[in-house]
Amino acid sequence: MKLITKKFIIIALLLLSSSLSHAQTKPMVIQEQGSFAVGGSVKTNPGTFDPITRTPEGQTFHGDHAYVFYQIPVNARKLPLVLWHGIGQFSKTWETTPDGREGYQNIFLRRGFAVYVLDQPRRGRASRSMDSVKIVPTPDEQMWFGTFRLGVWPDYFPGVQFAKDPETLNQYFRQMAPNIGGFDPGVISDATSKLFDKIGQGILVTHSHSGGFGWLTAIKNSNVKAIVSYEPGSGFIFPEGEVPTPVASSSGPVAAVGRPMEEFMKLTRIPIIIYYGDNIPAKPDPNPGTDGWRARLEMARLWRDAVNRHGGDVTVVHLPEVGLKGNTHFPFSDLNNVEVADLMSKWLKEKKLDKL
Amino acid sequence: MKLITKKFIIIALLLLSSSLSHAQTKPMVIQEQGSFAVGGSVKTNPGTFDPITRTPEGQTFHGDHAYVFYQIPVNARKLPLVLWHGIGQFSKTWETTPDGREGYQNIFLRRGFAVYVLDQPRRGRASRSMDSVKIVPTPDEQMWFGTFRLGVWPDYFPGVQFAKDPETLNQYFRQMAPNIGGFDPGVISDATSKLFDKIGQGILVTHSHSGGFGWLTAIKNSNVKAIVSYEPGSGFIFPEGEVPTPVASSSGPVAAVGRPMEEFMKLTRIPIIIYYGDNIPAKPDPNPGTDGWRARLEMARLWRDAVNRHGGDVTVVHLPEVGLKGNTHFPFSDLNNVEVADLMSKWLKEKKLDKL
Numbered sequence: 070m071k072l073i074t075k076k077f078i079i080i081a082l083l084l085l086s087s088s089l090s091h092a093q094t095k096p097m098v099i100q101e102q103g104s105f106a107v108g109g110s111v112k113t114n115p116g117t118f119d120p121i122t123r124t125p126e127g128q129t130f131h132g133d134h135a136y137v138f139y140q141i142p143v144n145a146r147k148l149p150l151v152l153w154h155g156i157g158q159f160s161k162t163w164e165t166t167p168d169g170r171e172g173y174q175n176i177f178l179r180r181g182f183a184v185y186v187l188d189q190p191r192r193g194r195a196s197r198s199m200d201s202v203k204i205v206p207t208p209d210e211q212m213w214f215g216t217f218r219l220g221v222w223p224d225y226f227p228g229v230q231f232a233k234d235p236e237t238l239n240q241y242f243r244q245m246a247p248n249i250g251g252f253d254p255g256v257i258s259d260a261t262s263k264l265f266d267k268i269g270q271g272i273l274v275t276h277s278h279s280g281g282f283g284w285l286t287a288i289k290n291s292n293v294k295a296i297v298s299y300e301p302g303s304g305f306i307f308p309e310g311e312v313p314t315p316v317a318s319s320s321g322p323v324a325a326v327g328r329p330m331e332e333f334m335k336l337t338r339i340p341i342i343i344y345y346g347d348n349i350p351a352k353p354d355p356n357p358g359t360d361g362w363r364a365r366l367e368m369a370r371l372w373r374d375a376v377n378r379h380g381g382d383v384t385v386v387h388l389p390e391v392g393l394k395g396n397t398h399f400p401f402s403d404l405n406n407v408e409v410a411d412l413m414s415k416w417l418k419e420k421k422l423d424k425l
Numbered sequence: 426m427k428l429i430t431k432k433f434i435i436i437a438l439l440l441l442s443s444s445l446s447h448a449q450t451k452p453m454v455i456q457e458q459g460s461f462a463v464g465g466s467v468k469t470n471p472g473t474f475d476p477i478t479r480t481p482e483g484q485t486f487h488g489d490h491a492y493v494f495y496q497i498p499v500n501a502r503k504l505p506l507v508l509w510h511g512i513g514q515f516s517k518t519w520e521t522t523p524d525g526r527e528g529y530q531n532i533f534l535r536r537g538f539a540v541y542v543l544d545q546p547r548r549g550r551a552s553r554s555m556d557s558v559k560i561v562p563t564p565d566e567q568m569w570f571g572t573f574r575l576g577v578w579p580d581y582f583p584g585v586q587f588a589k590d591p592e593t594l595n596q597y598f599r600q601m602a603p604n605i606g607g608f609d610p611g612v613i614s615d616a617t618s619k620l621f622d623k624i625g626q627g628i629l630v631t632h633s634h635s636g637g638f639g640w641l642t643a644i645k646n647s648n649v650k651a652i653v654s655y656e657p658g659s660g661f662i663f664p665e666g667e668v669p670t671p672v673a674s675s676s677g678p679v680a681a682v683g684r685p686m687e688e689f690m691k692l693t694r695i696p697i698i699i700y701y702g703d704n705i706p707a708k709p710d711p712n713p714g715t716d717g718w719r720a721r722l723e724m725a726r727l728w729r730d731a732v733n734r735h736g737g738d739v740t741v742v743h744l745p746e747v748g749l750k751g752n753t754h755f756p757f758s759d760l761n762n763v764e765v766a767d768l769m770s771k772w773l774k775e776k777k778l779d780k781l
Contacts, residue, residue, distance in 0.1 A: 103521035
């Protein structure tokens with residue numbers, strides 16, 4: 070593109086931007102968007118395919134890939150964000166919030182980041198799985214209501230950052246999706262690592278279950294230049310021989326994982342920030358929905374100390390301690406998600422991860 | 426928004442547009458984008474939920490909704506497009522093509538349409554299903570290679586509009602997703618009808634299997650103002666008493682569906698266009714991959730004649746007859762998909778469906 074054309078674009082964008090400053094929402098100016106599958110494996114039946122009889126011989130099955138939808142704004146910052154959902158969820162986690170506001174996908178596009186939303190292997194748009202599975206519709210949503218810390222069913226926590234109209238809860242429950250087969254951390258982190266091979270350096274944003282898969286991905290791929298992790302749930306990686314004893318909770322013990330020191334040390338070479346929300350008890354509590362998070366927050370702090378002891382840069386932020394109250398397990402889609410995003414933006418700036 | 430602000434926006438957009446006219450691709454200027462679930466049902470266990478023991482009593486399960494991702498460009502045309510995938514597919518059908526070019530999602534956004542891409546109930550991002558299912562990874566892709574008319578495995582048809590590098594075929598096979606439960610035309614068309622309740626009047630674009638579900642949706646909801654159907658596969662709806670005998674083919678008979686006259690008549694009140702691609706035999710053929718399409722094209726013509734005899738406006742276009750050669754079962758993502766889109770745009774203009 071000629072320089073003069075580039076200058077015109079910038080003028081036009083500035084004009085567009087300023088003229089819209091009083092509109093409810095400014096348009097997003099997207100240079101490129103699209104989707105692709107990444108990673109995965111192939112299974113091939115022995116024999117030769119016959120196109121007339123179409124029997125199984127010689128046929129293939131591609132599965133266990135991740136699926137990615139990406140958007141690159143005009144004049145994007147250097148490092149893209151890869152947004153990775155948690156357990157029982159898919160990329161919807163980062164899209165429109167259950168009450169209809171903008172989620173991290175739009176918020177960070179508007180802040181100039183290229184945004185990649187991921188469906189991990191065996192979930193959502195990446196549901197062609199190498200594993201066999203029986204799926205039965207099993208009512209379980211009141212359990213999730215508690216585990217995701219909206220409240221203690223049927224009551225919401227006082228001051229919880231979640232809209233209380235029925236349609237919001239309807240949308241919230243419908244943003245779940247079954248796992249098409251077992252969790253295989255190798256398969257899952259391989260696909261995400263291949264994504265970073267394809268797109269180059271970037272920032273990984275994980276949630277809950279993908280927290281643990283995210284540490285694995287960063288060990289596998291040095292293109293992961295930073296991690297922002299919302300309420301990582303399990304899979305904290307310590308050096309073998311330094312693994313702490315599991316932390317007991319009324320939802321069961323939270324255990325850590327041991328890996329060779331050279332793998333662990335890779336996690337000391339990138340900045341990492343971890344956020345936890347509100348309504349996590351300070352002491353052991355009989356409510357398993359909240360108490361599991363007390364144990365995970367404690368494990369996260371032990372992990373922070375271990376990584377930093379070995380020269381790393383891990384920060385754990387318990388949101389109520391910095392003045393953000395009422396957050397659930399999904400701070401990035403809670404009613405105050407713009408403030409939650411502001412915290413993340415501030416950290417990215419401090420770590421010089423938001424350069425143009 | 427004040428009028429003067431609106432004028433500035435238009436000036437800025439024109440400047441942006443003209444300054445980018447020599448760039449490879451112009452940015453897309455999106456006023457609004459997001460996602461939601463629509464339709465579906467809820468199952469509730471009897472009893473009262475206990476948040477401590479978390480047993481099944483009193484728990485709920487939300488499922489069988491459709492999932493929709495939408496983008497509305499600045500200054501959008503009046504009628505949005507709803508893009509609905511076919512069998513074994515999900516919304517990816519309309520996104521980036523297997524060889525990495527833009528699909529209908531981007532092409533029609535660039536042409537000023539609001540675009541809604543749908544995952545029908547029990548597929549992709551709408552995989553929380555009310556039905557139980559066992560899913561087993563079963564190699565079947567050479568069958569689809571034939572049925573989707575890329576060629577006769579392992580050979581491509583001469584001149585086929587499909588890139589022949591291995592990565593394209595890899596992406597193509599990975600854009601499939603299993604059905605999480607049985608096909609229930611009522612569940613599927615109910616959810617899509619609810620989408621039209623929510624968004625108002627629009628144009629439905631169907632493919633293959635969703636062709637039949639699309640006719641049902643148009644009967645249920647008068648907000649469907651037109652249908653563009655690529656290679657509808659089954660479910661052509663005739664008035665009871667006028668249902669033709671099934672058309673035999675080497676992949677099995679293609680049967681039509683009978684419904685009360687008053688339902689059928691709703692299909693005579695909107696413009697409908699149907700496109701079929703190339704490499705469909707003119708006479709019965711032992712290759713079931715291609716011969717099924719001969720039977721479906723024949724049924725589509727019988728249906729066109731029936732609807733038009735009752736005062737309707739159905740056009741069937743066999744693409745080779747209008748000069749577009751080599752198209753597969755996915756004309757909208759084939760190598761010549763911009764020309765295929767041009768045909769659709771021309772028809773929308775003729776029918777005054779593209780007004781601002």
